[in-house]
Amino acid sequence: MNEKSKLVIIIGSVRAGRFGPTVATWVADRAGEHGGFDVELVDLADVEIPLALPAVSAKEAGASYPRPETMQQVTDRLDAADAFVVVTPEYNHSYPASLKALIDWHYDQWAAKPVAFVSYGAAAGGRHAVIHLENVLTELHAVTIRDGLSFPNYFLSWADGAPQDQQAQVLAKTMFEHLDWWSQSLRAARATAPYPSAS
Numbered sequence: 001m002n003e004k005s006k007l008v009i010i011i012g013s014v015r016a017g018r019f020g021p022t023v024a025t026w027v028a029d030r031a032g033e034h035g036g037f038d039v040e041l042v043d044l045a046d047v048e049i050p051l052a053l054p055a056v057s058a059k060e061a062g063a064s065y066p067r068p069e070t071m072q073q074v075t076d077r078l079d080a081a082d083a084f085v086v087v088t089p090e091y092n093h094s095y096p097a098s099l100k101a102l103i104d105w106h107y108d109q110w111a112a113k114p115v116a117f118v119s120y121g122a123a124a125g126g127r128h129a130v131i132h133l134e135n136v137l138t139e140l141h142a143v144t145i146r147d148g149l150s151f152p153n154y155f156l157s158w159a160d161g162a163p164q165d166q167q168a169q170v171l172a173k174t175m176f177e178h179l180d181w182w183s184q185s186l187r188a189a190r191a192t193a194p195y196p197s198a199s
Contacts, residue, residue, distance in 0.1 A: 005082035005183035007037035012088040012099040014045040019120060019154060022161055024087045027118050027149070030172040031085070036180040040077060047074045049101040067105060074102070078109035083116075083183040084142075088129045090121035095129035103136060111141040112195040114182035116175050117148040125152035141195070143182055147175045 009028055013020040024041055031039045048070040067075060088095045103110070115137050119126025127150055134144045149171055151157060157164055189195075 002036070002184050004036055004038045005180065005187065006080055007031055007039050007083050007085065007179075007183070008077055008081040009039060009041050009085045009087060010099070010102070011041065011043040011045070012086060013096050014098045015089075015091075015096070018045075018089070019158075020087050020089065022158070023118060023120055023151070023154075026162055027085060027087060027172065030169070031176055034173070034176040034180065036176070036183075037083070040081075042074060042077055044098045044102060047071065047102070049074075049098060049105065051097070051101055053104060071105060075106065075109070078106055081109075081113065082187050083114045083179050084110075085116045085118060085179070086133060087118045088120075088126060088133065090119060090124060090126040090129040093124075093128040094132050099133070100136070103140070107140060110137055112143070112186050112190055114143045114145055114179055114186060116145040116179045118150075118175075119148070120151040120154040123152055125150035125154075143186065145175065145178050145182065147171070147178050149175060 009024050009031070011020040011024045021043065024043075028039050028041060031037045048068070050068060054066055086099065088099060115133075117130045117133060119130050121127075121129070130148065130150070137144055149168060151163060151168075154163075
């Protein structure tokens with residue numbers, strides 16, 4: 001049997017009154033049911049992420065920014081991860097600044113690792129945010145997963161910490177099956193040969 005992949009689920013919103021922790025907890029439970037992952041939640045509301053980056057670029061610094069000590073724990077978690085699920089709302093047709101700051105402070109941590117998306121919002125269900133995240137993370141050599149979850153009008157469609165649409169359970173199972181396949185495959189590939197430098 002394959003070794004379990006280390007899955008980091010990122011709660012992207014830090015806004016007061018946010019719904020992200022509810023969604024992320026439900027997603028983490030589905031990952032646990034899948035059985036192929038060691039699951040860890042990273043809540044960006046608990047991480048101090050400066051918006052101002054150093055003048056040196058990641059490539060010039062050998063893909064390693066001089067990060068503040070307050071970010072060391074989250075950097076270590078991203079380093080150790082084999083796969084990610086990003087839980088994001090949609091704010092003004094995009095994703096939160098907290099997520100962009102986290103991504104921009106890191107470079108190698110995303111490369112050759114799969115990323116799935118779970119979004120929530122109004123009518124579009126957060127899909128505008130996901131489209132932008134796919135572009136950004138592809139630039140950092142992550143492998144974005146086609147099958148994710150989207151929750152339109154979440155404020156009407158969730159109750160007692162779970163979506164009312166039973167199809168969500170089926171879609172979550174598919175997402176985690178694909179994420180597991182990519183995670184196992186890419187981890188084996190990284191172990192066989194280092195991912196080529198993006199510089």
